[in-house]
Amino acid sequence: MQLVYNFKEGNRNMKALLGGKGANLAEMTSLGLNVPPGFTLTTEACQRYNQDPESGLWKELKDGVLEEVKKLEAETGKGFGDETHPLLFSVRSGAAESMPGMMDTVLNLGLNDQSVAGLAKSTENDRFAYDSYRRFIQMFADVVKGVPLAQFEYLLEERKESKGVEEDTDLDAQDMVQLVQAYKVCYQETVGESFPQDPMDQLFEAVEAVFASWNNDRAVLYREINEITGLLGTAVNVQTMVFGNMGPDSGTGVMFTRNPANGQRELFGEYLINAQGEDVVAGVRTPKAIASLNDDMPDLYQELETVAQKLESHYLDMQDIEFTIENRNLYLLQTRTGKRTAQAAIKIANDLFKEGLITAEDSVTKLTSQQLETLMHPTFDPEALDQADQIGHGLAASPGAAVGRVCFSVEAVESTVQAGDSAILVRRETSPEDLAGMVKATGVLTSRGGMTSHAAVVARGMGKCCVAGCSDIKVDGDHGTFTYQGGQVQEGDYISIDGSTGSVYQGQVAMSGALMDDQYDAFMDRVNDAKRMAVRTNADTPKDVQAALDFGAEGIGLVRTEHMFFGQGRISEVRKMILAKSREDRQVYVDRLYQFQKEDFVGIYQVTQSLPVTVRLLDPPLHEFLPHENQAIQAIAQDMDLTQEEVAKRIEVLQEVNPMLGHRGVRLGISYPEVTAMQVSAIIDAAIEVKQDKGYDIKPEIMVPLVGQIPEFKQVKDQIEVLVQGRLEEAEIDLDYSIGTMIEIPRACLIADQLAQEADFFSFGTNDLTQMTFGYSRDDAGSFIPTYIENDIMEEDPFKTIDQEGVGAMVKLAVDKARSVKPDIKLGICGEHGGDAKSIHFFDSLGLDYVSCSPYRVPIARLAAAQASQE
Ligand code: PEP
Ligand code: MG
Numbered sequence: 080m081q082l083v084y085n086f087k088e089g090n091r092n093m094k095a096l097l098g099g100k101g102a103n104l105a106e107m108t109s110l111g112l113n114v115p116p117g118f119t120l121t122t123e124a125c126q127r128y129n130q131d132p133e134s135g136l137w138k139e140l141k142d143g144v145l146e147e148v149k150k151l152e153a154e155t156g157k158g159f160g161d162e163t164h165p166l167l168f169s170v171r172s173g174a175a176e177s178m179p180g181m182m183d184t185v186l187n188l189g190l191n192d193q194s195v196a197g198l199a200k201s202t203e204n205d206r207f208a209y210d211s212y213r214r215f216i217q218m219f220a221d222v223v224k225g226v227p228l229a230q231f232e233y234l235l236e237e238r239k240e241s242k243g244v245e246e247d248t249d250l251d252a253q254d255m256v257q258l259v260q261a262y263k264v265c266y267q268e269t270v271g272e273s274f275p276q277d278p279m280d281q282l283f284e285a286v287e288a289v290f291a292s293w294n295n296d297r298a299v300l301y302r303e304i305n306e307i308t309g310l311l312g313t314a315v316n317v318q319t320m321v322f323g324n325m326g327p328d329s330g331t332g333v334m335f336t337r338n339p340a341n342g343q344r345e346l347f348g349e350y351l352i353n354a355q356g357e358d359v360v361a362g363v364r365t366p367k368a369i370a371s372l373n374d375d376m377p378d379l380y381q382e383l384e385t386v387a388q389k390l391e392s393h394y395l396d397m398q399d400i401e402f403t404i405e406n407r408n409l410y411l412l413q414t415r416t417g418k419r420t421a422q423a424a425i426k427i428a429n430d431l432f433k434e435g436l437i438t439a440e441d442s443v444t445k446l447t448s449q450q451l452e453t454l455m456h457p458t459f460d461p462e463a464l465d466q467a468d469q470i471g472h473g474l475a476a477s478p479g480a481a482v483g484r485v486c487f488s489v490e491a492v493e494s495t496v497q498a499g500d501s502a503i504l505v506r507r508e509t510s511p512e513d514l515a516g517m518v519k520a521t522g523v524l525t526s527r528g529g530m531t532s533h534a535a536v537v538a539r540g541m542g543k544c545c546v547a548g549c550s551d552i553k554v555d556g557d558h559g560t561f562t563y564q565g566g567q568v569q570e571g572d573y574i575s576i577d578g579s580t581g582s583v584y585q586g587q588v589a590m591s592g593a594l595m596d597d598q599y600d601a602f603m604d605r606v607n608d609a610k611r612m613a614v615r616t617n618a619d620t621p622k623d624v625q626a627a628l629d630f631g632a633e634g635i636g637l638v639r640t641e642h643m644f645f646g647q648g649r650i651s652e653v654r655k656m657i658l659a660k661s662r663e664d665r666q667v668y669v670d671r672l673y674q675f676q677k678e679d680f681v682g683i684y685q686v687t688q689s690l691p692v693t694v695r696l697l698d699p700p701l702h703e704f705l706p707h708e709n710q711a712i713q714a715i716a717q718d719m720d721l722t723q724e725e726v727a728k729r730i731e732v733l734q735e736v737n738p739m740l741g742h743r744g745v746r747l748g749i750s751y752p753e754v755t756a757m758q759v760s761a762i763i764d765a766a767i768e769v770k771q772d773k774g775y776d777i778k779p780e781i782m783v784p785l786v787g788q789i790p791e792f793k794q795v796k797d798q799i800e801v802l803v804q805g806r807l808e809e810a811e812i813d814l815d816y817s818i819g820t821m822i823e824i825p826r827a828c829l830i831a832d833q834l835a836q837e838a839d840f841f842s843f844g845t846n847d848l849t850q851m852t853f854g855y856s857r858d859d860a861g862s863f864i865p866t867y868i869e870n871d872i873m874e875e876d877p878f879k880t881i882d883q884e885g886v887g888a889m890v891k892l893a894v895d896k897a898r899s900v901k902p903d904i905k906l907g908i909c910g911e912h913g914g915d916a917k918s919i920h921f922f923d924s925l926g927l928d929y930v931s932c933s934p935y936r937v938p939i940a941r942l943a944a945a946q947a948s949q950e
Pocket of ligand 1: 637639698823843845846847848909910911
């Protein structure tokens with residue numbers, strides 16, 4: 080096993096072994112760029128060290144390092160620890176993924192009481208040499224021995240004070256010589272041993288310290304926060320020192336090859352003349368903008384431009400570069416793909432494509448779904464967030480940022496909005512009765528419920544910011560307050576919620592708005608060309624459908640018809656339909672609902688025109704529609720000529736112990752065939768009407784929910800077919816309709832081959848499928864899933880990202896079974912996972928025809944589908 084690689088041996092593809100920094104130093108070396116020579120100790124060496132740190136570095140590794148040091152001595156003509164021409168190193172960490180939180184660096188390594196004299200002589204600069212030695216002792220003590228920097232800073236301050244000067248630069252060579260003495264004494268006192276004089280000892284100790292830093296608290300925390308897993312450790316880069324602090328012809332800086340804030344093609348960054356890297360970081364002196372290097376050293380600026388171009392055309396992306404100028408010689412110390420804002424990411428992708436550097440397909444990989452999200456929704460100002468007072472954390476249920484007054488009821492939302500203010504609806508959990516409040520509020524916060532709870536699903540559908548299941552708060556709507564650890568919020572107080580992170584803050588946090596422009600449109604056009612799967616939407620109103628089409632949806636994958644019943648004027652008819660005592664009574668209300676439903680479908684078809692529309696027959700448990708408050712019960716009873724007791728009794732009869740597994744979906748259709756008939760008639764009659772009126776080629780796809788058995792599907796399908804045929808014959812019109820089923824019960828997956836023989840299409844309802852495969856109630860999972868994630872029992876919420884191993888395997892089984900009997904059966908997915916980037920990659924790998932998601936997820940789904948196609 081090779082443990083040490085010279086920069087001449089590695090390349091950019093060896094990040095796992097050499098770390099990002101090491102791999103790119105090797106790549107730049109082989110590109111012929113001016114990289115100070117050096118070598119990298121591998122992440123495998125780090126892993127082995129950390130398995131048994133007590134034993135220290137082992138012989139094979141030390142021999143490898145020694146050999147590389149000898150090579151570098153030969154290459155540079157300098158000697159490690161040499162009294163005349165000393166070779167000095169920087170020692171830096173560098174993992175496969177950038178971890179700026181744990182960067183441990185030691186500079187000027189190799190200096191000792193002899194070689195410092197050599198450095199002074201060879202540079203003819205005593206002050207520089209002893210200053211370098213002083214800095215080295217301090218850094219070594221800090222990184223390797225854990226001595227607080229303040230101990231040394233104190234000595235420096237003391238020296239300046241005794242000389243009566245302000246700046247470090249006011250100290251002369253003699254001061255530095257004395258400071259070195261003082262630092263060595265301080266080192267001896269704090270560490271309990273003298274400062275190591277053998278340069279190989281210095282090097283090995285520094286390597287050990289960097290290896291060990293992989294497991295220090297801040298590195299572990301950084302990996303945890305950034306979900307970095309599966310890495311072996313950090314590599315260590317040992318590189319010949321170059322000095323940016325050799326005088327006015329030297330300097331150091333960092334630059335991006337394009338502007339990382341807006342994507343403009345220009346060098347962007349800063350530099351300091353006569354300084355070492357840590358001076359830039361320390362912020363003692365204010366660096367200059369890179370553009371002014373063009374005045375200070377025009378030839379060097381020119382060279383940087385050439386380097387930028389060379390690296391961009393090699394890496395095919397914007398780069399973030401560290402450089403040092405030593406006596407007008409430019410050296411490159413690092414390059415990596417530069418971090419950028421979402422806006423810059425789009426502009427850079429567009430420009431790289433236009434410049435012919437990358438293909439259209441490659442260009443769509445240059446924006447992450449998180450970045451796209453920030454473009455679509457308002458976000459909190461990062462600086463304001465730093466200052467904000469966080470009072471809780473829940474599920475990031477629907478992205479965006481919202482600020483408003485706390486409202487515990489629909490009425491409160493309405494009056495707040497009427498008064499010209501914005502409202503945040505805060506509930507323990509929401510129900511269909513909260514819909515009007517959700518529409519008017521700028522955000523929704525619940526203390527219970529999961530990623531597929533009512534609040535989460537409905538808010539996502541509306542593109543409304545929502546934090547769900549925030550168990551840190553206790554809602555007491557009756558008394559108009561909610562409490563959190565350490566405080567209380569009253570109705571009417573301002574709060575701010577972040578639906579992209581799940582955080583809840585007190586007061587008003589400053590925001591910045593959504594941003595979608597021509598650059599975005601051009602980018603998304605290429606996204607469309609690059610993807611294989613279609614992207615549809617889950618939407619129930621013409622307005623939502625229009626929003627989804629504007630976002631690029633290619634049809635509707637799920638109309639939840641029960642959502643159409645929630646509107647004012649309808650819910651009471653639904654209630655009467657449910658409460659009716661006899662079939663004849665019921666028919667009266669069914670007929671009224673037919674009118675509503677037909678109008679709704681006409682409205683939707685007028686927007687979708689010839690695009691496919693999947694309409695799902697009634698799904699939720701009936702009692703969800705029933706009134707709970709006395710006043711409402713009384714009104715219904717009066718309307719229906721029933722006594723209040725009769726209504727209350729009927730409501731009680733309809734209550735279920737476990738409604739999620741109860742009387743819903745196709746089961747309702749079988750119990751109440753007149754409801755199925757009403758819905759199907761409305762779907763078809765509306766289609767006929769719009770086709771005749773406008774000439775659109777309407778293709779209704781009628782979908783039966785919660786099917787688990789062949790006979791139940793067949794019974795409903797037969798009923799639908801007879802009905803549709805009758806309507807079409809009557810109207811003397813032909814319509815390209817189809818009848819399919821949702822696959823959302825494990826049993827349906829197991830009999831998918833038989834089902835496929837009966838159904839024209841499948842749409843995977845992965846919300847229910849997840850619920851039933853795990854046995855986790857989708858409405859209550861919020862109470863324990865966070866604990867499961869904290870305990871590493873699972874990595875992610877399976878209601879957000881599909882569990883590939885279990886639920887995903889059910890989907891795959893069903894796909895394989897269905898295709899085995901009907902190879903061209905249309906397969907889609909309309910659970911919430913249809914809007915989750917990671918899940919979409921999985922669905923693409925299964926060869927599904929489309930994903931369907933709420934309108935505001937459509938761009939994310941398009942991007943994820945395009946990126947999945949590139950894999
Ligand atoms: C599902 O179960 O995944 C689904 C789309 O249906 P609903 O969320 O309406 O139950
Ligand atoms: Mg379902």
